[in-house]
Amino acid sequence: MNATLSIDARFRMAYPGFLLDIDLQLPARGVTAFFGPSGSGKTTLLRCIAGLERPPQGCLRVKGETWQDGKTFLPPHRRPIGYVFQEANLFPHLDVAGNLDFGARRTREDARDRSTIIELLGIGHLLDRDVQGLSGGERQRVAIARALLAAPQLLLMDEPLAALERERKREIMPYLERLHDELDIPILYVSHAIDEVSRLADHLVLLEQGRAIASGPMGEIAARLDLPLAQDDDASVMIEATVGAHDHDYHLTRFDFPGGCVHAGLRELPLAHPARISIQARDVSIALTPVEDSSILNRLPAVIEAFADARHPAHLLVRLDVGGTPLLARITHRSRDQLGLNAGQRVWAQIKTVALVE
């Protein structure tokens, strides 16, 4: 990766009973998620990047600019970052516009257009509202807008949805997706909720006990059998597809991806529009022939790449290759034996449900 296109972060710091030991090269575009269990070091890593921690052995370069190394340490207020926390820390004595002005006051010349940001987060109708009366989701959208008005070169988000109830989370998600699609600044996003991460992240860093056990494109990491994600009950792969065709008679949309295509419920999206689809391992079954007399719509020719034990002793995870696109299937050991499945074998993947996530 070219240094001007990457975020290079190397940190080593200890708390009693905990060591953060990280050496990462991350893309300086799109959303990178730091994902891992509680206490794995996600927030500590974000704080190091923000300059809120100063590990003696630390090195941080953002798009070729050194923010920290043996000689340099840019203090937090001089780092061009926006920081969004779990709780929107709005000023209670100011209305929404006042809170936004506070962000904008620190703005440099290249500040984004205020009205674009207000529109992006859908808060135009809230400007003269008292912040106390806002819902959790609205507060968080104001906090994100305020962070963006400071024209950051990097947006850090630490569990921005964790304090919201399920309904509010659903409400704010489309705004986060718009940030992802329309902002050209990289976002580092901390979360321990895999559904959020699979919707938003392009790049995934898996943290465990202060170490990055994997870092790579979301689709690749999610399909790796050797990582804990594949063991999750909701284990799924994410496929970057495009809208291929609409079938208005049957209310279906075809999504094309390298190696194949799948159908899902009709979505009014333009042809060739990019779409991220998610397929859960438990929704994929395997057949030796292309079963015609089944209600399952999506059948794809695939090659078995590898097997791994699943958490439940009855189950087995199978990694399939569909013309270069990886897919996971969760089947039983019994089915494997009955069908005599082996690595390298050509099979048919039958997909019960395809979800469009973006």
Ligand SMILES: Nc1ncnc2c1ncn2[C@@H]1O[C@H](COP(=O)(O)OP(=O)(O)OP(=O)(O)O)[C@@H](O)[C@H]1O
């Ligand atoms: N200021 C501190 N002093 C001592 N220990 C700390 C401090 N901050 C964090 N730790 C410890 O470092 C470890 C990593 O904490 P961190 O908050 O980075 O994890 P996390 O992955 O963000 O967790 P969570 O998902 O629960 O927020 C934990 O064991 C935590 O107790």
